[in-house]
Amino acid sequence: GDQEEIVSISDLQIGDLLLVKPGERVPSDGIVVSGQTTIDQAAITGESVPVLKQLDDEVFAGTVNVKGAITIKMTKPSAETLFQKIIQLVQTAQSEKSPSQLFIERFEGTYVKIVLSVVAVMLFLPHYVLGWSWTETFYRAMILLVVASPCALVASITPASLSAISNGAKKGILFKGGVHLERLSHLSAIAFDKTGTLTKGKPEVTNVIVRSDMNEQEFLVKIASIERQSNHPLAQSIVEFVKNKQELTLVQPDSLEDVPGYGVIGSLQGDTWKIGKADFVGKEDAAEFENGISST
Numbered sequence: 001g002d003q004e005e006i007v008s009i010s011d012l013q014i015g016d017l018l019l020v021k022p023g024e025r026v027p028s029d030g031i032v033v034s035g036q037t038t039i040d041q042a043a044i045t046g047e048s049v050p051v052l053k054q055l056d057d058e059v060f061a062g063t064v065n066v067k068g069a070i071t072i073k074m075t076k077p078s079a080e081t082l083f084q085k086i087i088q089l090v091q092t093a094q095s096e097k098s099p100s101q102l103f104i105e106r107f108e109g110t111y112v113k114i115v116l117s118v119v120a121v122m123l124f125l126p127h128y129v130l131g132w133s134w135t136e137t138f139y140r141a142m143i144l145l146v147v148a149s150p151c152a153l154v155a156s157i158t159p160a161s162l163s164a165i166s167n168g169a170k171k172g173i174l175f176k177g178g179v180h181l182e183r184l185s186h187l188s189a190i191a192f193d194k195t196g197t198l199t200k201g202k203p204e205v206t207n208v209i210v211r212s213d214m215n216e217q218e219f220l221v222k223i224a225s226i227e228r229q230s231n232h233p234l235a236q237s238i239v240e241f242v243k244n245k246q247e248l249t250l251v252q253p254d255s256l257e258d259v260p261g262y263g264v265i266g267s268l269q270g271d272t273w274k275i276g277k278a279d280f281v282g283k284e285d286a287a288e289f290e291n292g293i294s295s296t
Contacts, residue, residue, distance in 0.1 A: 009078050016074045020065045028061045029081045030072035036260055037068035038232070043172070044082060048202055049233050052261040067231065068260075089174055104157055119145045203234055205241035209290055217248060225250040226266030226273055230258060235275075 004019060009027050012018070017033065020026055026039070038050035041063045050066045053059055059072055062083035078084060122141040126132045132140070161178040168175055175181050210216050224242035227235035228250055242248050254267040263276015278286035 012074055012078060014074055014077060018072050018074060019069065020059075020072060021069050022065055022067055024065050026059050026061055026063050026065060026072070028072075028074045028078055029076040030059055030074045032057050032059060033071050033073045035068055035070035037070050038066045038260070040064040040066050044086075054261070086169075086174065089176070092177075115145070115148045118148075203237045205237055205245075209293060211289075221248050221250060222268050222271075222273060223275060224248070225268060226253050226256060226264060226275060229253065229256045229266070230264050235264070 012028055018027055018030065020037075022037070032053050032055055034055070036052070036054045039053050039059055040050045041047050041060065044060050044063055053070065058075075059070075060083065061078070061081040119141050122144055123137060126140070127134060127137045161181060164181055165175050165178070208216060208220065210219050220242045224239045227238045230236075239250075243250065251268070254269075256267075257265040259265065259276065259280065262280040263274065266273045266275070274281045
């Protein structure tokens, strides 16, 4: 109804309405039933720029609500969310045995018995056959036990694999099992597709192109001054470029209007500026600019 109540995720049921405020994580997979916002899905999909979510759009558990408050309708139980499936994948990977581990397990029992038997013989035989003192015999038998330690051999594979899989999961790298982890040592080539794998996953300004009749520095100052009022990742990258790399001083805009999913409209020194997508600022003009460079 109209009441709000904080409950455990385990108590949620399909069809429940969940209020997600700015800065909070989405608690369960669902669809947006009211409000609109931008969601940071980098942890799930690898997308570097938050995605606009409006009515009937799908949201995933574990993603972060960046901007506005939204109400979502739960569509999956907590045990079946995409985030939970990732956790299950890591747990399953840890239970799978690598080829090296299977190889060790085939003879570990026999090896342990042989080592302990040899050590037992070394505790007595050298004293009577070679004339060693009891102290020297015991000392050398312990050295043999340490060097041929069955524990070190048996435990050399499993803890290393489990540690690598769990540490990889903490950093966003998922292995389907120990066998895939071991195959990394045999790779001669690898292909990457997700943004954030080889990069920081954050947009940066790499090049600036302006009309021939416009001063680039004046243009950057006005654009950055307006974008400074926005918290969109693209706006922040523009402001950072102008402030840090160009070392230009920004000014305060007269007014600012944020159009979610499209861009911003700002008023500065009597002029009105539109900054955003081609559909927002003028699709035909954007397509004709510098022989269509905006579409490449």
